[in-house]
């Protein structure tokens with residue numbers, strides 16, 4: 152691939168370099184193929200594009216602004232801007248993906264969506280879009296996470312969704328994905344699996360990146376209009392990698408450095424090796440025998456032992472770099488952004504803020520123009536943050 | 545033609561329906577004796593399940609078996625080592641998820657399992673589109689790579705899968721993960737679609753839980769695969785005698801089935 156083609160389409164079988172592809176039971180292959188052709192068709196259809204953009208505007212709150220962060224900029228000696236996905240409906244970038252996938256579900260003539268969720272953000276977004284478009288919705292959530300995120304379970308139920316606690320394996324996000332895949336096998340005729348990140352079998356990693364690329368496309372135009380031009384760095388947190396892929400897509404073919412920030416306990420690029428899980432070949436955290444290990448992070452949204460295959464490719468090809476931030480660095484960043492800029496970020500997003508704070512004047516030269524993708528708001532996390540701060544005294 | 549397929553074609557020619565039990569390797573310390581008991585009671589081939597942490601197409605019973613086996617420390621190497629103490633005349637087929645082989649190294653994994661007496665492999669999450677490297681490794685070690693055909697497989701996919709499947713072709717009777725069966729499924733239709741394209745033996749699996757279901761499936765196919773019900777028996781503490789009784793009841797059921805066309 153030449154430099155100018157970064158973040159274009161994967162090959163015909165969904166490969167980004169050696170990563171990606173399709174590793175699913177044969178029972179699901181026809182559904183993956185159907186989805187691929189439906190998405191190709193829809194994405195090339197001006198009427199679908201128009202509907203997707205209109206819904207995101209009138210229902211989703213787009214475009215989200217780019218906000219200069221003057222006080223934090225001054226403290227760090229940088230020129231910082233935030234793309235405000237926290238201001239999108241349901242409080243994060245997840246709405247971009249689910250609006251696209253629910254519109255596609257209707258276009259395919261299916262009447263029901265299922266989804267996995269970790270922290271509950273993608274589950275809430277899916278339940279929201281399902282309500283808006285009159286689709287039945289079932290969300291699979293690890294039993295451990297249903298207890299950690301009681302309020303999000305209640306939100307999904309308020310929105311009319313059914314939440315199924317998953318009791319297999321480690322009872323967290325990775326098992327919720329397994330369970331959603333298992334369920335999909337038995338209801339694939341009338342049900343779409345609305346996957347929440349740039350992961351899974353082809354076409355999901357590509358499709359979800361395309362649906363999230365609106366972040367980067369908007370931000371690039373907004374920075375241009377503000378007279379900022381191309382930033383020196385674009386920084387985003389990475390769980391599966393959808394908000395990062397979305398913002399990177401607007402800058403992949405510029406001179407901007409692209410930086411993804413993983414949770415140290417779920418750092419698939421830092422600690423992982425090539426493997427196959429959840430329908431894709433990517434970088435995964437696994438033991439010496441190829442058994443997948445659990446990720447551990449203060450933020451449930453980054454608690455995933457893998458990373459989307461396109462990120463694995465961007466990492467190994469050197470176009471993007473991936474850094475890790477430990478739990479202990481996250482709360483400080485959350486407090487600083489809250490106190491200096493009046494924005495309480497999600498714990499996931501706070502990882503990206505923490506890396507910027509840590510590397511200002513180091514890996515990030517003084518005076519750099521930095522675009523932070525502010526992937527979500529922290530409201531969902533305040534109870535947890537309060538508890539941790541209290542325990543610390 | 546791979547050795548496994550020669551054997552299974554010969555079995556079919558003899559007029560006998562194949563009975564293929566599935567075991568989670570390493571589920572109990574005496575799992576090798578369990579396999580021997582099944583063979584004694586009439587199994588014609590055995591699926592050796594190598595546990596993987598994320599069994600995407602398995603239901604709760606096999607998940608539980610896999611988890612217990614992993615907790616007991618089972619690895620691909622330990623399974624192969626255990627198999628060296630197994631003496632049996634029937635073919636053994638590995639069944640596991642792709643990451644186990646991929647992580648081990650495809651060529652190394654194929655060599656290792658072939659050297660341990662396995663003559664075939666079923667890798668349910670390895671699509672035919674992604675299978676070329678693995679099949680090269682299988683060819684080098686006379687391992688038969690078995691593909692699964694599902695009720696949802698379109699005619700063009702059956703036309704790809706059936707001729708490529710070696711040893712036998714696995715006809716999935718249901719759109720479900722292992723261990724969820726209520727209806728009679730699509731066995732007859734799926735087997736018919738495979739047979740229209742290939743004369744490889746066709747075995748029915750997914751949701752064969754009772755001797756009666758096995759009998760019906762065997763009437764429309766060349767054999768049956770029994771997994772979840774057997775794993776459940778072992779999870780419940782069933783010993784070698786219970787396994788012999790269990791397999792014996794399936795054997796009798798499929799032996800009285802009239803030979804199908």
Ligand SMILES: Cc1ncc(COP(=O)(O)O)c(C=O)c1O
Pocket residue numbers: 243244269270271272273347348349388389390391392393394395451452453497499500526527528
């Ligand atoms: C606010 C926020 N940011 C980031 C993520 C991580 O997901 P991804 O890496 O797909 O953007 C999540 C996931 O729940 C989230 O809620």
